[in-house]
Amino acid sequence: MKKLKVKLGVVAVLLMLVGVKQASAQEARSGIKGGLNLSNLYVDDVDDENVRGGFNAGIYTQIMVGETFAIQPELLYSAKGAKTEYDNTFGNGETDFNLNYIEAPILATFKLGDAADIHIGPYFGYLVSAKSKSTNDTVFGGIDSEGELDRDNFNKFDYGLAGGIGFNFSALTIGLRYNYGLAEIAKSDRAETFLGDSKNSTAQVYAAFNLQ
Template identity: 60%
Template sequence: MNQFRITILSMALVFAGLSFAQAQTPRGGIKGGLNLSNLYIDDVEDENVRTGFHAGIYTQLMITPAFGIQPELNYSTKGAKAEYDVLGFEGENKFNLGYIDMPVLATFKLGDDADIHFGPYFGYLVGVSTSTEGDFGDGYEELDRDDYKKWDYGLAGGLALNFNPVSIGLRYNYGLNKIADSDEAENLIGDAKNSVAQVYVAFNMH
């Protein structure tokens, strides 16, 4: 219930900000780039970053010359590869997750050359490919979308450098929701949460 109230409050603040920004000329366009994702996984010997991507659209609505709101809608790959060593049995688990993410970020202008972004993100799980290779056998406890929670949420923050009409940015997305939803998923990833670092290029279309 507390999580639901936080989500409703966040969205109310977003819509309030958008109503103030209507008089401003919005800017926005398309963006995409590299994802370096991982999971916070319990009881594994090693965690390896998964290389992926994200791509989507954004708009930036300025409330004042120095402050605005930047909502986005992106497809983003997440997950990890993790080696296991359980009672002498060794192998590797691969977790490939695909989300539709909606960051809603406060934007602080550092002049015309740079922006600082910070705010919540909300994600919806649209695709899963999970498998195990090793002593437990290929495909052992292979999981599908029903084994994961459909919704993810967390905090995102980063920096963008502006070279109008192109921006180059760095961002980190810190998941706050446990992603396992079934006993089988919990056996493999425990209380794992998403963690994604991003490097991106944005093209201003306005």
Template identity: 40%
Template sequence: MLKNASNKKFAGILAALFLLVGTAHTYGQTNNPGPKFGIKGGLNLSQLYVDQPTVEDESMKAGFNFGVFGKIPINSFLAVQPEVLYSNAGSKVTYGGSDLENVLGIESGEVRFNLNYVQVPVALAVNVGPLNLHAGPYLSYLFSANVKDLKQSDLSSSDIATLDTDDFNKLDYGVMFGVGFDVKAVTIGVRYNYGFREIGNSGVAGQLTENSKNGVGQIYLGFGL
């Protein structure tokens, strides 16, 4: 009698599990979203984290990002999200100490680094209802750089005046991760990009930005179809 009751209980649990699996499978098939493509843009907050002994202070630089994105579903929970973005990076750095002038030939003061990239991130997105968690690698190409000595009234007297795109590494790469919300055609979110490569390649640029890598926080709004 007890054995029969146990068998019936086990059969009931087994049937419930099959029903649950079948329901989940049907949901995944009927609610598997199609590909989405759209435009996005927003605010960048960037910092270089310069590891240089003459650096006295460093502050974030505000910029912007904009571009196009795609969201290609693997199933109802996972999607691949490639993007092509224009993205500002850089920082405002305060240098001090006699070594700066003796070694680099420039006065102590504030220097603003403006670095403009074409960025291609590719994220794996995990969708939980309208929420998505995403992470993946990115590759960026530096197409222009502008460096300004904020203390010098005559930039031609400073070695910083000669710095241009060729003084910085053209390629940057790293990882990014973030969280977003998808509500119908609208997507909003925040993301952080962490670079692996030093930005300066040689000379004054390399010394001013010694061991510095891009760190960029992003807030974005997008519209997709």
């Protein structure tokens, strides 16, 4: 995830330097979007953390504030979570966390000519469903369980920072984005046992279709 953030930052800076020379009045874009989530959680006392695949889908619009600047609100369904492996006094195993959010990013958008847009700003999320599935090899034997942690074990609200870049091809935009969560997701003592002070961390690849 850290390498991805560095690469996105380098690309964004290079394109901004090129785009400044092309600054002119640009048209706003609105439409539908969707793509792939690569999610993870920062988990304490875990030997291995595995990226979990999910998806994002929703709508977006741009509100032009200046010739090359816009505010881009979005409304998305976003499937997040992680797969974690642990090894402690009671045994070892793997837990798959599935967390589904309705998210509302509100992004400052810098338009680099017609070629690309850079986005940065806060996002706010509301947890609509959650479940976990564990495979455990304990001192008592092997155990498979599903639904150990449900929505009541997690904080309902999430928030953080989002940043990325979109490349425009006529009515199609292909983009990369990274969402860095700032809110702890565990609520109950049971959830904290598994997750500690974990926060969401999600890289996204998406396609957006301009319907305006």
